[in-house]
Amino acid sequence: MAAKDLSILLGVILIIVMLIIPLPTGMIDFLIIVNISIALLIILVSMNTREPLQFSIFPTLLLLITLFRLGLNVSTTRAILGNQGDAGNVIETFGQFVVGGNALVGFVVFVILVVIQFVVITKGAERVSEVGARFTLDAMPGKQMSIDADLNAGMISDSEARERRKKIEQEADFYGSMDGASKFVKGDAIAGIIIVLINIIFGLVIGMVQEGLDLSSAAGKYTLLTVGDGLVSQIPALLISTATGIVVTRAASEGNLGHDVTKQLLAYPNMLFVAGGTIAMLGFFTPINAFVTTTVALVLGVGGFLLIQKEKKQHVFEEEASDTEDREEDIKSPESVVSLLQVDPVEFEFGYGLIPLADANQGGDLLDRVVMIRRQLAIELGMIVPVIRIRDNIQLQPNEYSIKIKGNEVAKGELLLDHFMAMSPGVDDENITGIDTVEPAFGLPALWISEEVKDQAELAGYTVVDPPSVVSTHLTEVIKRHAHELIGRQETKQLIDHLNESYPTLVEDVTPNPLSVGEIQKVLSQLLKEKVSIRNLPIIFETLADYGQMSxxxxxxxxxxxxxxxxxxxKQYAVPGEPLYAVTVSGAVEKAVADAIQQTDHGNYLNLDPNTMQSIIESAMREMERMQEMGQMPLILCSPAVRMYVRHIIERYVPQVPVLSYNELEPTIEVQSVGVVNIS
Structure with missing residues (x-):
């Protein structure tokens, strides 16, 4: 265990000892000075912190130092009442020297300190802690949404977002703890008053009964000691209370308390002249000593003059700096167009009529939905979807939106915010009327219906969705369809670095030798192009490690x-317990494709006769249509040797149809052929 940790544990044990075992007066003197030193250190630290979280341990420290002070009070009380008034040098010094040996004066000073601490500082700090805790908790949802909005807009990174969320949680915990810890300060003030009264009353009793002193002597002896004990206890308590008030009233700033006070209090130099003139008039028109008022007025006047001169110099310096920057910008202006070359990976633009979708003040939750889309696609596809730029575009129609991938529009749609989209279950209901439209994600016929018709449409079996869900689904499907375009070398490098944290040996076996980042990126891109998730990177890299040396x-x-x-x-295409229905490729087609494969130094390519290729395409499309009529999902099955070439043949015409090889299916799956692709 570290020495620092051990010292804290020993300190807690010492507090327990102070409560139980009588301490020698020398030890009591030492602990009193330690108590005062800790109080001074705490108030100095609180004045030099820029924000409360820099002193996050303060609530716990407040509890420990309060317990330490109460334990010390127990020890001093035991010494005063049990040692015939011998309570140590420090308490006696405070009783004799600080208050001039006058017990009544000392008691008045003690009462004033208690009143200041209890009524003013402690009560104010307690109230500020309570209000700060409530306001911080109330503001948490808004701050979280602000962070999500900045993250979606690309203004901050994921790590910065996590750091800001963590800071918000720590602030809430801190103010909640301070709300409770401030009660310790209040209780300590009350305990101080009670302890002093007990010491005075029982000191008189002990002095008169046990020591045989008269009332005057007993009062003089024990009252002085009690007041001295109260002062050495309440002065550190007052410092701690002040530190509590400083911490809970401290707002985040660029400097410490001294810097902020001088900067902000002296921000208006002319006000120093007004204050100085007012003080000077007091000396001229009242019996107050004119020397005192004139001295203060001169100090304020000179201070105001010096500050004004400093402001003038600063203003000239800023103007020169601004001119220099303008000249530098003029010189560099031809290069400023570089910033205009930035192309965002994914953009979502909308007309001004759809602004409520993204405006949280109007109930829009598009930013939150975009966060969920990125999380969903990370789980489904295994890739990090780039930040989606969301902006309005006055060139679009009011209710129109556009989705762009790398600067090019790939999809668009139109929304009616005061309507719901209803998709027919297959049998239309004549009572359900609305505006004809097309569901943008899958191209299904649909209706825009009013809210009055919504319940009726749902009862009729229609699928009814609100506009934000429509656009979220469309955006999700577009990103899925173009995922292979969004994973470049930089994104691939991020995935490799993430995998390297858990599988460093595996990554070393794959890259940079035998495969470069670019070659790995091409493999991942081809997988995503055919909607195969790359989330299971360890298996992908194991395979690349095995075969990357050969090809x-x-x-x-x-x-x-x-x-x-x-x-x-x-698992992606087969339903457990049911056969997999597919269109198979005939042996003639596979032979024709295999014979047309040309091998070159730069890889293989398909050199198939155009007539044969057209025949294969027509046959495949007929079989796909027949499967759809049967209510089955179109799927083509062929041998591993020709799978990718068959895919290349048909992807231009039916890109959504998956092409699988027999080796890509588990042996336990039952395959039923519902058609054959042939050469006509």
Whole structure:
């Protein structure tokens, strides 16, 4: 255990000892001085912190120092009443020297200190702690939403967002703790009064009964000692109470308390002349000593003059600096166009009529939905979706929105914010009327219906969704469809670095040798292009480590990876307990494709006769349509050797249709062929 940790534990044990075992007067003197030193240190630290969280241990420290002071009070009381008034040098000095040996004066000073601490400082600090705790807790949701908005807008990174959220939580915990800890200060003040009264009363009793002193002698002896004890206890308590008030009233700033006070209090130099003139008039028109008022007035006047001169110099310096910056900007202006070349990976633009979607003040939750979309896609696809830029665009129609990928529009739609989108279950209900439209994500026919018709449509079996859900679904599907475009080398490097934290040996076996980041990126991109999640990076890298030494053909490596992900792909397309319905590729087609594969130094490519290719495409599309009519999801199944080439043939015409090989399915899956792709 560290020496610092041990010292704190010993301190707590010492407090317990003070409560139980009588201490020698020398030890009491030492602990009293330690108490005063700690109080001074705490108030100095509180004055030099820039924000409350820099002194986050203060609530706990407040409890410990209060307990220490009460334990010390017990020890001093035991010494005063049990040692015939021998309570040590420090208490006697405060009783004799500080208050001039006058017990009544000392008692008055003690009462004033208690009143100041209890009525003014402690009560104020307690109230500020209570209000600060309540306001901090009330403001937490708004602050969290502000962080999410900044994160979605790209103004801060994920790590900065986490840091700001953590700070908000710590602030709430701190003010909540201070609200409770301030009660200790209040209780300590009350305990101080009670202890002094007990010492005086029982001191008189002990002096008169046990020591045989008369009332005057007993009062003089024990009252002085009690007042001395009260002063050495209440002065540190007053410092701690003041520190409590400083901490809970401290707002975050750029400097410490001294810096802020001088900067803000002297921010208006002309006011020093007004204050100085007022003080001077007091000396001329009242019996107050004119020397005193004139001296103070001169100090204020000179201070105001010096501050005004400093402001003038600062103003000239700022003007020169501004001119210099303007000249530098003029010189550099031809290069300023570089900032205009930035292209955002994903952009969502909307017309001014859709502003309520993104405006939290109007109930819009689009920013929160975008956060959820990024989390959902991270889980489904295994990639980090870039920050989605959300902005309004006056060039769009009021109710229109546009989705761009790398600066190019890839989808658009139109919303009616005061309506709901209703999609038919297959059998239309004539009583459900609305504005004809098309569901943007999947291209299904739909209606915009009013809120009055919503319940009726739901009872009729229609799928009814609100406009924010429509646009969220559309945005999600667009990102899924273009995920392979969003994963570049930089994003791939981030995934590799993340994997390296858990599997460093595996990463070393794959990159930089035998495969570069660019080659790994091509494999991941091809997987995402065919909607295969790359979340299971360890299996992907295991496969690349096994086959990367034999070939650098990214198409071939992708096929090996797909086969390694057979369990994942099977689960993606097959329903447990049911056969997998698919259209198979005939042997003639596979032979024609295999014979047309040309091998070059830069990889393999398909050199198939155009007529044969057209025949294969037409046959595949007929079979796909037939599967759809049967209510089955279109799927093509072929041998591993030709899978990627069959995919290349049909993807231009039916890109949404998955093409699987037999090696990508688990052996336990029952496959039922519902059609065959042939050469007509």
């Amino acid at each position: 650098k053909d990214t198409d071939l490596l992708t096929e090996y990876v797909r086969q390694a992900l057979s369990r994942q792909i099977t």
